[in-house]
Amino acid sequence: MKIALLGYGKMGKSIETIALNRNHTISLIVSDSNSDYDFSNSDVAIDFSIPSVAVSNIKKAIDAGIPVISGTTGWLEQYQDVLDYCNSNNGTFLYASNFSLGVNIFFELNKRLSELMSNTSEYTTEIEEIHHTQKLDAPSGTAITLAEQIIENTEYTNWTLDEPKPNEIHIEAKRIENVPGTHEISYNSEIDSINIKHTAHSRQGFAMGAVIAAEWIKDKKGVFSMKDVLNIG
Template sequence: MKIALVGYGKMGQIIDEIAQQRGHEVVARLKETPTVESLNNADVVIEFSNPEAAFNNIKFCLEQQIPVVCGTTGWLDKKPEIEKIAIDNETAFIYGSNFSLGVNLFFAMNEKLAQLMQPFKNEYNCQLEEIHHIHKKDAPSGTAISIAEGIIKHSDFNSWKLEETQGSELGIFAIREDEVPGTHSVFYRSNVDEIELKHTAFNRKGFALGAVIASEWIVGKKGIFGMNDVLGLS
C-alpha cells in the first residue's frame, strides 16, 4: 500500500518504521495540513496529529475519498460529523482510542467484568485510573473514556467525570507522569477486598502496529469501523 502519515511526531515515526517493515510505501510524512499534492496518491491515511488539527485533517482526506485510520484523541465531539462525511464520500473511517491488540482485548474483558459486577453494585465501588506521559494534551485519555463507556453500557452509571466516582458518575483519575506510554486500571473496591483489571503498555510499538494493521484492513472498504471489526472481536 501507499500510506500517508498525517501527523509526524513520535507515533508517526514508529508507524513509519513498522509500515516499511511490513512492505508498505510511506508516500507522505506531514506535520502540516494535508493538500491533494502532499498526499501523493496515497491508498490510505493514518492520522496521529493533535486535537486541534485532527478534524480538518480527517475531513480533507475523506473528501478526497481516501480512507482514514485515526488515533488522535480529544476531538470526539465532532466524530458524528466526520462519520457523515465518510459515508457521503463513499469511503471508510476507523477511529481507535487505542490500536494495540492488548488494549482491545482489555476493552472486551472490561465489558465482561462490568456485567459480572452489576449484581453486586451495592457491595463494590468502581473507579478508573489512567497514567500517561507529561506531553499528553488531553485528559482523560481516549482509552480511559472507551473503558468508561464500556462500564456505563453494563451498569447504572450514566456518565463519567474526572476525579472521584460519585453517585451515577463514574470517576476517572488522570495522572501525568514522566514518559509513561500508557497504563489503565479499573478497580472494584469493597470493604473487604479489591478486584483490579489493568493494562500496562511498555512502549508505543503496540499502538503503531495496530494502526498499520487497521490500515491494511480498511483499504477497499466503505463505512464506519472500529478495532473490534479489524480484530474480529465484535
C-alpha cells in the same frame, strides 16, 4: 501500500518505522501545522495528529477517496459529525482510542466484568490512567472508552475527573515521564477489591495495530472499528 502520515510526532515516527519494515511506502508526511497537501500518491492515511486539526485531516482524506485511520483523541465531541460526513460521502473511516491488540482484548474483559458487576451495589468503580507528559488530553481516549463500556452495563451515568457524585465513575489521569500507557479498573468494597490492568511497555503495540488496521481497511468502504479488524467481540 502507500501510506500518508498525518501527524509526525512520536507515534507517527513509530508507525513509519513499522510500515517500512512491513515493506510499505510513506508517500506523504504532514506536520500538525500544514494544511496544504494532497493524497494523489497515497492508498491510505493514518492520522495521529492533534485535536485541533484531526477532523480537518479526516474529512480531507474522505474527500479524496482515501481510507483514513485515526488514533487522535480529544476531538470526539465531533465524532458523530465525522461519521455522518463519511457515510454521506461514501468514505472509509476507522477510529480507535487505542490500536493495541492487548488493549482491545482488555476492552472485552472490561465489558464482561462490568456486566458481571452490574447487579452488585456494594462496589464502587474507579479508573486510573497514566501516560507520558507529552500527552495533550486528559483523560485518555482509552480511559473514556473503558468508562463508556462500564456506563453502558451499570447504573453509572457519567465519568468525571473531579470528585465523583454517586452515579459517576472517577477517572484519575496521571502524567509521568516516559510512560507509554497504563489503564486500571478497580471495583472496591469494604470486603475486597477486583482489579484489571493493562500496561503498555512501548508504543510499538499501538503503531503496529494502526498499520495492521491500514492494511485491513484498504479497498473497503464504510465505518469500522478495531473489533472489525481483529474479529473479536
